[in-house]
Amino acid sequence: MNAWIRTHRHALADALRRLAAQPGASLVAVFVIAIAVAIPVLGVALVRSVDAAVGGLDTDPHVNVFLTLDATEDDAKRVEAALRAHPQSAAVKFVPRAKALEELKATTHLAELLANLERNPLPHAFTVRTRTADPAQLAAVRTAWLQLPRVEQVSAEFEWAEKLGRWTRFAGRALAGGALLLALAVLFIVGHLIRLQVVTRREEIEVSQLIGATAGDVRRPFLYHGALQGLAAGGCALALAAGLIVWLNAELSALTSSYAYEFKIVFLDSSTLLAVLLGTALLGWVGAWISVSRELRRFAGRS
């Protein structure tokens, strides 16, 4: 084993010893950082879950055209021809009433209820992709299509899905901004804690420098200290967030089980978990670096 590896091992051992020497203070520090990290972690899980749910919804501009219940296949063919001929329609998909019922049974919890029905309550329908998403133009399209024979209802329901999509994008951005601020807060917390360490070890640092320690040698144990603190806080934050999500999901399932749609917060995937751990360790490292460098400059200024 060469000297370089040994100096790193010494630094790591030194950092662990320092953390263990003040278990209470170390725990409090880790917990404070963990709370700052847990908030955006929870936010990310929430936004991603909503995003995934919205992803299942159709947010491209489209219009649903429902025929009357007594409309026949032939009626549907005539309406389809008219829809296709319209300059604003990009694609027309026919959804026969039987298929619509099957889909409803498959995607919701209403199967039992639907099975008890004597006849299919759903009409033939079309999903028409439009060339425009402009509300005024869509309104015109709607009025035009309502005039077609056997057309009962024309709805542009994608609008709310699109709005929800916009909201989740907005939430994602707000979250990124918030996460950045909290990352800064973590930098400050770690920096402050490391600064206290540096100040209490000032004599040792000065003597070490006198007998040949480089700035890197002096920094090394503090960098490990900061990184370990960050790593522990990251792990603690993930545990906190996971616990909260389990608890929230229990509430959510009680809340949504009566609805057709079930919503659940999904915890982060493994690569994001790893990124959180590496990120907090890195924040600790950087916070320590800034703090030690500043203190070393102050020492140098005084001597």
Add this chain to the structure above:
Amino acid sequence: MIQFSAVAKRYPTGYEALRDVSFEVAEGELVVVTGHSGAGKSTLLKLAAGIERATRGSVIVNGQNLSSLGETALAVLRRHIGFVFQDHKLLFDRSAGENVALPLRIAGTASDETGRRVRAALDKVGLLAREKALPITLSGGEQQRLCIARAIVNRPAILVADEPTGNLDAESSRSILELFLSFHRVGVTVLLSTHDESSLALLGGRRLALRGGLVESADRAGEAVPG
């Protein structure tokens, strides 16, 4: 080995502790720096060991001009020069052995090798039995010896000692100076300061007398001090 040419040192306070100092120490030589308090002895030794930087002139140690070295290179150079500080610079929350081990830890020496060298250094200064003792429990003379053990643990080719007999009684002073003589005899270059004439007599070696930041008198190389 050590070469000062027209060296001046002005501290940030503006005080010029060395004004124009030139001298040379050959490899294996023992040179004693004398002068009244405030003459600039400590400053000169710190410049020679790369602890302070010259404001003017050049300090060349082992063929390296110290003013051309960056902070990191200068720190690495310090590892190869043993320095006995006037105020000891011991860590009072560490055992004697840990204090001596500090330079080896910095250099990343293996732990079994560290243990061996620490014990050898403590043995040389007669403190082997006090390896586990805290410095506060050591006498002034013993603390001085501990400081010497830390300075020699890296087996430096140059040993610099700033008034190593400072506040010691005649008997302790004598045994400490004997130590330096023994290092000198095995080829270590020794640069040592003192304000005490009796030390000077005991050490022999070449003398460099400072006064007010200037060289007052200097024996030429190879010239022994009379008396």
